[in-house]
Structures are given as C-alpha cells and as structure tokens.
Amino acid sequence: MQDRIRIIADCNIPSLKGVLEPFADVEYLSPNEITKEKVAFADALLIRSRTVCDKNLLAGSAVKFIATATIGFDHIDAHYCDSNNIKWISAPGCNSGSVQQYIASVLVTLAIKKNFNLPEKTIGIVGVGNVGRKVERLAKVLGLKVLLNDPPRERIEGSENFVSLEKLVSESDIITFHVPLNKNGVDKTFHLADEEFFEMFGGHKTLINSSRGEVVKNSALKSAIRSGKVEMSALDVWESEPAIDFELMKMVDIATPHIAGYSADGKANGTAICVNGLADFFTFDIVKNWYPSMIPEPDNSQLISLKTDDKDNSSIVADYILSTYNVLEDDKRLRNSGDTFEKQREEYPVRREFSYYNIEVSDANESFKEQLLQLGFNFK
Secondary structure, rough: OOOEEEEEEEOOOOOOOOOOOOOOEEEEEOOOHHHHHHHHHOOOOOOOOOOOOOOOHHOOOOOOEEEOOOOOOOOOHHHHHHHHOOOOOOOOOOOHHHHHHHHHHHHHHHHHHOOOOOOHHHHEEEEOOOOHHHHHHHHOOOOEEEEOOOOHHHHHHHOOOOOHHHHHHHHHOEEEOOOOOOOOOOOOOOOEEEEEHHOOOOEEEEEEEEEOOEEEHHHHHHHHHHHHEEEEEEEOOOOOOOOOHHHHHOOOOEEEOOOOOOOHHHHHHHHHHHHHHHHHHOOOOOOOOOOOOOOOOOOOEEEOOOOOOOOOOHHHHHHHHHHHHHHHHHHHHHHHHHHHHHHHHOOOOOOOOHHOEEEOOOOOOOOOOHHHHHHOEEEE
C-alpha cells in the first residue's frame, strides 16, 4: 500500500475539506502560515495566488507537486520547479465565466453612469486567452465593435484577426486587459500601461484592468486620469495589493478587491482542477473528473422575472446582468474599508454566474432572448 502523503492546502480553497483525507494527511493553512518550515516535509501544495512558490519557500523541502486554484501562475517560479522536478499546474480558464460577468456589470454600470450606448462604442481587448475570448463574446452580444490584441496568438494564427497595440489604443473607446503577468521577454506585460502607453491616447477613453495589478503603472494611470486622457476607469487588481493606493482608489470610477474571478462557479472549477491534477499525479483512487457535489447558493433568487415594458433591448439586457451581479456593491465595500482588502476576498459573498439563472418572461417582448441565451442564461 502506498504511504500516505502530506498535503499543505490553502484554507480558503472552497469545497476541498474532506475530499483528500481518505488518501493523505491534509493541513489547512492561511496563506501567511504557509512558510518554509511548514512545507519542509510536505509532498504537495494546494495554493492560491498569495503563496509565492520559489526557492525561498521550496528549497530543501519534500514537495513534488504544486497546484494553484487560479488561472495565473506568476506566483510560481516555473524555472525553479522544473529544474527541481517539482510538477506544477494552474487552473486555466476556471473563472473565465466569472470575469465575463464582472466585465458585463462594469460595462453596463459605466454606460448608465455616463449615459452612453454600448453599441456605439469600440472595445479593445488586450489578451485573448480563455478569459479574453469570453469577454470578446460578451462585447459582441452587447453590440460593441471589438478589436483584439494578442501577440502570442497572432504569431501562431496570423494577423487577420488581431491589431497592434497602437492601433487598438487609437481606435478603441474602452480598453480592457486580460493578460498574464510577464515581467520580462518579448511578451512583457509588466507596466504595459505606462506613461508611453497613455501618451498614445488621442482622446478620452475608458480603462479596465482585471488581470494583474502590475500590468498598469499606478503613477502613469493617475497622471492620465488627471489629464483627462482616461475619462473612466475600473480596477479590480492593483499594484502592491493588498496594500493598495488609496489615492488611486478615490480617482477610479469602480474599485474592487481582486474579485472579478470570485464566483462560486469559478472557485469550484479551480478546486476541481487542483484535486484531479493531484489525484492523477499521486494515482489516488478518486472519482474520475471529480467535481464539488454542492456549490453554494447566493442570496438572490435563481429565477429572475423583470418587467421589460417600454424598454429597449440594451436596457433589458443590462437589467438582467445587474440582477445577477451589481459591481457597485463590491465597490462600496472596498471604498468603505480599503484596509480590509484581504478580508473582503476571504469573506466574499456567494456570487453565481449567468448560467445559474433561469429567466421567466411575463410579457410579449422576447426579442432580447437570443442575447441573454448567448450570455449563458436559461429560459424557463
């Protein structure tokens, strides 16, 4: 019989407790408790983005496997792990539906605030991977013209569907980032939005960042907001988080504590990828394609029935989006308590994605139905 392995797991990974205990000894710790001393005798780590897995943490340890329940993996020193025979995996695409919902709420909220029509705008999507593709689909459903920038994909697929960053900036009214954090190399994204980037702005634009905080340079964004080059902005991720720039928080239109991907569905997807990857690596006799048996229910009703009389399609779709998730609730919490950034992430209310909800139509206006179906809603 195989000896039981020891696993250190982030205590904030949902639906995990009790799953691996038949096969391993599992210790659940908060991110700041996952130290070199704690992992010294661990065989595997199940983590999130707050645990930096590099030589400082891993040197001399027994760790053979690391899984992060996040799409990003810049907190894992891939070169060190690969050089020391430590297998690592991330959870690409696990929260793409959640980020799509977040961006949907941001777009309709800003449109209402500034009284503009989304179909009259052009959105530039920087980074068109698992998340960017979902945002592209969302933008088209909402009627925006879409420009895409993704140099890695363009090198593989050709330039037909992509534009340069300069062209994207020049022709977009709204720019949204969905890139990984690369600190070096030809596809460097660290401070991608710096002074030079904002100098390309020919007019007033909207900037959204829900990728990684360091993609946008704080000082450059503040200057761009002051000068009017950035007319509206929404930040879910921040340089040096959780110690965020409070001056910048007051300047942006929407400020949230790195929760764009925090739907209960996205979290369940991330947990499942970690569990299945670990089970494959250590050959645990666990249910194939394991998935959490229960996902928490939100406070709002699964069945949505809204009045659509005397409203155009854009307004109706906006109402349904905001009925599932209103980003201003997260914005209010952060502004009221900016120094509890991490606590707000750990205690984040249950949010479910569009696919959780059923729509009941009580009147004759169903011309918006196809738009909502494309977003993932269900019709009763």
